[in-house]
Amino acid sequence: MVNDFWKCVWRELWRRKSRTIIHVISYILAISVMLVLISLLNFSRRAADEVLATTGTHFIVFSVEKQPCCPVNMSSECSEGFVAMGVSSKLIPAVYVENVKSLPSVKDASPFLLFRFKDDKDNHLFTIGGFDPGRAVSIGSTSCAPNDLVSGRFIAARDRLVVMLEMDYANSRGLKTKDTLNINGTDFKIIGIVAPGVRPAKADIYMNIKDAESVINKRLSSPIHYTEDINIIVVEVKSSTVQDEAIQEVKKIDPQLTVSSFACYRPAAKVIGINEKGMWITILIIALGLIVFSAQFQFSSVMERQHDIGILKAIGWSNKIVVTQILAESILKSIIGGILGCILTFLIIIFVPLKGFSGLQTGGALTISPLMVAILLGLSVVSGIIAGAFPAIRVSCQNPAETLRRL
Amino acid sequence: MQSNEIILECKELKKSFQVRKRNIPVLNGLNLRIKRGEIVAISGKSGAGKSTLIGLLGGLERPTSGAIVFENKHLDELSNEELALLRRKKIGIIFQNFNLLPSWTALENVQASLMHRGLSEREQRRRVEPLLKQLGLPARYNSLPAELSMGEQQRVAVARALVNEPDLILADEPTGDVDSENAKDITSHLVSAVRKNGATMILATHADTLLDICDRVLNLKNGSLS
Ligand SMILES: Nc1ncnc2c1ncn2[C@@H]1O[C@H](COP(=O)(O)OP(=O)(O)O)[C@@H](O)[C@H]1O
Ligand SMILES: [Mg+2]
Numbered sequence: 001m002v003n004d005f006w007k008c009v010w011r012e013l014w015r016r017k018s019r020t021i022i023h024v025i026s027y028i029l030a031i032s033v034m035l036v037l038i039s040l041l042n043f044s045r046r047a048a049d050e051v052l053a054t055t056g057t058h059f060i061v062f063s064v065e066k067q068p069c070c071p072v073n074m075s076s077e078c079s080e081g082f083v084a085m086g087v088s089s090k091l092i093p094a095v096y097v098e099n100v101k102s103l104p105s106v107k108d109a110s111p112f113l114l115f116r117f118k119d120d121k122d123n124h125l126f127t128i129g130g131f132d133p134g135r136a137v138s139i140g141s142t143s144c145a146p147n148d149l150v151s152g153r154f155i156a157a158r159d160r161l162v163v164m165l166e167m168d169y170a171n172s173r174g175l176k177t178k179d180t181l182n183i184n185g186t187d188f189k190i191i192g193i194v195a196p197g198v199r200p201a202k203a204d205i206y207m208n209i210k211d212a213e214s215v216i217n218k219r220l221s222s223p224i225h226y227t228e229d230i231n232i233i234v235v236e237v238k239s240s241t242v243q244d245e246a247i248q249e250v251k252k253i254d255p256q257l258t259v260s261s262f263a264c265y266r267p268a269a270k271v272i273g274i275n276e277k278g279m280w281i282t283i284l285i286i287a288l289g290l291i292v293f294s295a296q297f298q299f300s301s302v303m304e305r306q307h308d309i310g311i312l313k314a315i316g317w318s319n320k321i322v323v324t325q326i327l328a329e330s331i332l333k334s335i336i337g338g339i340l341g342c343i344l345t346f347l348i349i350i351f352v353p354l355k356g357f358s359g360l361q362t363g364g365a366l367t368i369s370p371l372m373v374a375i376l377l378g379l380s381v382v383s384g385i386i387a388g389a390f391p392a393i394r395v396s397c398q399n400p401a402e403t404l405r406r407l
Numbered sequence: 408m409q410s411n412e413i414i415l416e417c418k419e420l421k422k423s424f425q426v427r428k429r430n431i432p433v434l435n436g437l438n439l440r441i442k443r444g445e446i447v448a449i450s451g452k453s454g455a456g457k458s459t460l461i462g463l464l465g466g467l468e469r470p471t472s473g474a475i476v477f478e479n480k481h482l483d484e485l486s487n488e489e490l491a492l493l494r495r496k497k498i499g500i501i502f503q504n505f506n507l508l509p510s511w512t513a514l515e516n517v518q519a520s521l522m523h524r525g526l527s528e529r530e531q532r533r534r535v536e537p538l539l540k541q542l543g544l545p546a547r548y549n550s551l552p553a554e555l556s557m558g559e560q561q562r563v564a565v566a567r568a569l570v571n572e573p574d575l576i577l578a579d580e581p582t583g584d585v586d587s588e589n590a591k592d593i594t595s596h597l598v599s600a601v602r603k604n605g606a607t608m609i610l611a612t613h614a615d616t617l618l619d620i621c622d623r624v625l626n627l628k629n630g631s632l633s
Contacts, residue, residue, distance in 0.1 A: 003527070003528070004522040004523050005523065007528075011515075015510050021529070058419070067631065117500075132578075234535070257467055308508045308509075308511075310508070311502075311506045311507075312508070312519060313463070313491060313500075314467055314494070314502070314506070315494060315495070315500065315519060315520055315567065316491050316493075316494035316495025316498075317491065317495070317519075317522075317523065318488050318491045318495075318523075319487065319491070319493060320488065323521050337573060374428055399468070400467050401462045401467035401468045404467075404502065404506060
């Protein structure tokens with residue numbers, strides 16, 4: 001019984017080879033295109049998350065000095081002083097760090113001193129960044145991180161009288177690790193060279209905030225203490241989605257505060273959103289197209305066989321057999337097409353440099369999620385069932401005598 | 408081999424067709440009783456309603472009114488599925504225009520009658536091949552109907568109706584399009600197979616050539632038999 005059944009299914013598919021092949025290919029193409037689009041989507045999402053993680057989940061807070069040439073506390077020339085994002089900045093209360101840190105959208109915040117010096121000997125300008133090496137979370141994304149090391153090592157929490165130099169600065173001054181650098185009469189040992197790229201709190205020389213405090217105090221008429229006054233707060237937000245919220249809340253602490261985040265997370269997030277919507281619509285259209293094409297194709301191929309089916313019913317084949325056979329043919333094609341489509345997708349992902357075409361450099365490798373494979377195989381089978389159901393219902397309603405007479 | 412058991416009976420059988428709101432009566436209260444083992448010819452002009460009667464007896468169509476009783480079963484009480492089962496097990500039909508499946512080979516066409524009955528491929532062939540040989544179709548098992556002559560096609564159709572050894576064979580002009588030499592040959596095979604199996608046969612024909620081999624000849628005219 002089962003034997004006869006599958007023999008007939010197979011024979012019927014084999015007899016109409018070209019139709020069967022076209023139908024299976026349509027499943028293969030639709031399923032693999034959908035799978036490739038979905039895995040590209042996942043990939044671009046991951047890449048976007050990476051981009052957003054480095055551009056959009058942190059910012060620095062400072063207060064702009066409106067009259068930079070008459071700074072309070074300054075004992076020397078006005079080219080020297082506290083700076084942030086290239087402009088002169090005022091001191092802000094260090095207690096703001098704890099205020100910011102306690103905001104629900106903020107992951108970490110820490111104090112930062114950024115001061116511009118003029119060299120006593122050759123008058124060149126350079127900046128010193130002082131931070132607490134114990135608070136790596138907020139420092140890493142806004143200033144420099146152990147990942148950014150080119151040579152040497154990163155400042156540890158207990159290190160004193162050591163500095164790390166920004167690579168371009170070190171090159172222009174001909175300095176390297178283990179050299180000694182004299183800043184305002186204090187000798188510092190160079191322990192590392194870093195190349196952090198574009199960061200909001202970037203300095204030429206990085207050191208412990210306590211060292212920075214004492215070096216800076218030599219230039220000020222009234223000394224500061226970093227536990228009371230600082231000029232920058234570096235902030236790491238919990239996720240890019242709450243970035244806006246965090247910025248709003250920080251401004252509520254003190255309306256004079258300025259926030260700089262490079263703002264690139266916004267357009268990036270928006271562009272990615274549009275892509276994603278378009279992709280999903282495309283996938284939906286392909287899925288619907290597959291179902292409609294498949295149903296239409298299967299229907300017309302069964303209608304061609306109406307006469308044969310009428311004869312078989314006339315010699316005693318039951319509706320049950322005829323209907324299940326039509327359904328089985330349709331589902332078998334959809335399963336074969338679905339499986340081959342998934343295999344093709346794996347091959348495409350392995351052998352076609354889709355990542356290159358997408359222009360995205362990050363995001364790791366393209367992957368296919370097993371869940372998506374399962375969902376698309378399911379979709380394939382569902383369209384096989386739908387495609388088989390219409391002609392099966394039609395054929396089961398037909399009266400064999402009428403079919404035989406008409407055709 | 409005739410017995411007195413009535414295998415098939417029609418009572419006041421009426422069938423009319425509805426064509427563009429016009430009622431076309433074909434059978435008008437037809438009565439018929441056939442004993443097991445009988446070979447009965449239904450003669451009649453073309454358009455008399457012979458094919459219509461065969462279709463009703465085989466459960467392919469339903470009568471407008473009246474009853475058909477086959478082996479004590481009222482056909483109008485059976486569902487379409489039950490009628491299909493009845494045809495598969497007990498009734499073999501030879502259609503007027505052969506009605507072979509054009510994309511199936513001769514062997515497959517005959518095998519179709521044996522399928523879905525739990526018989527192995529070997530058992531199916533064991534039944535089909537000798538029958539085709541006996542009907543004079545040796546070594547053409549794998550030909551498609553289009554590659555066979557009219558006579559050969561008709562032999563395949565006969566084999567398909569005989570292969571499951573039905574109790575009742577309904578033959579609608581089995582030699583209609585075949586030359587007289589072939590017709591005689593096919594008929595004699597058909598009749599000897601029916602007699603050997605103790606089956607019953609109803610044979611519709613508009614020619615007189617087949618009448619002498621039958622036990623009884625009935626004439627279909629104006630929708631009833633005489
Ligand atoms: N489905 C149908 N619809 C309308 N008229 C039909 C149908 N089937 C048969 N007829 C008519 O019934 C009459 C008998 O047809 P048929 O049984 O084929 O005759 P025969 O086989 O004796 O030549 C014919 O006039 C035919 O046109
Ligand atoms: Mg006829």
